[in-house]
Amino acid sequence: MSVQIDTAFIPDPSFRSYLILVTAFGMLIPVFFFAFMVFAITEGAGSALAVMAGIFAVLAFTGGLWAFLYYDTVCYLLTPTEMTWGRGILWKQTGIVPYNRITNVDIIQGPVMRVFGISNLRIQTAGYSANQMAEIKLQGIRDPEPLRAVIMDFVRSGHPVAAVTGAENTATPAFVSAASPSGQAADASVLRELREITAVLKRIEEKMQ
Template sequence: MRPEHEWFKPEKLTRYFFAIEALVLVPIVTAIGVLAYSGILFEMNPWVVYVGVGLVVTAFGFVTWWIPAFYRTAAYRLTDDELEYERGVFFQQKTTVPYNRITNVNASQGPLQRLVGAGAVGIHTAGFGGQTGAELTIGGVADFADIKDQILDKVRRRPPEATEGGDTPGVTPKRTTTETEAPELLVELRRIRELLEQGRGT
């Protein structure tokens, strides 16, 4: 259970991201080792080797720096009415999802997440125009199942928000007589009454 009105960090996020980085790095290092063992690497143009290795080292060095930097900016907060998510290394972003817009909450844990003891909670909302999409994902948390139940409990306490056009899903609005239509109905009734009186007179 996460405390309400307090920002909390995805404590397993860095470990999960580093696991993904290692998973990508292993086949690259293996390929370089095979090329070096077979002698093909030494037969290539040295500049090609230097540039290729330089790009790989630069890319993985940047990712290694970015992972903890992103973790320092990522935070979630559960309030009485909405879920908030802040993140961004270079550009700060904030996503706010009201509970009455949430249509589905699911918890998931893949093999790599299970390895690092992490999981994810997907928040889905009713989009405008009849479209449904994932608004945000709470990833890199250990108690993902408890967070899912906590959010669902808040969602069930609130009525669903009206969809585009102001109608509640599954409810057909009743047509009522407006003030502008009332005089027209009176005129029609008077005309019918006059016709009936004329018919009686003849």
């Protein structure tokens, strides 16, 4: 997918359909549980099937509506120094992940996601890798390889691969070279302070003698 640096982007539109389908069918587990309880109490298959159908209809509609609305809240942004993300319907969640904390980017694609042609990018960071957890997931990404290449290029060198995604190479070095004018000025300031400290210590030593 094409990503512009400092420009927010959202998951592929097919991710909405994927969310609705997975969420709706995910409701089958509690439906079967309640149906089993009804069957055990009433000992009637007809009643159990009716209850199961009713509960499934309600939960599937609710879950599908949640997935439909949730898609509109998901947003990602790449800057020259960090990644940001936001999502959530009732409780809005946002986060920032600096590139210097990222250790690896994995592409995850389940069988249903393969049908929709989308994948998730799992971002591993230094504080989470030991537990095999991801601090952030970029969900619903179509053609994820170019996006992973851009992120890993930032991680390795601090410069994006503009030719792959159309992103502009706007990254700046994360440090100031000692050979630059600002670096030389900083060194001179430190040296001057050390000399002043040395002079003060000598005066104190002379007074104590």
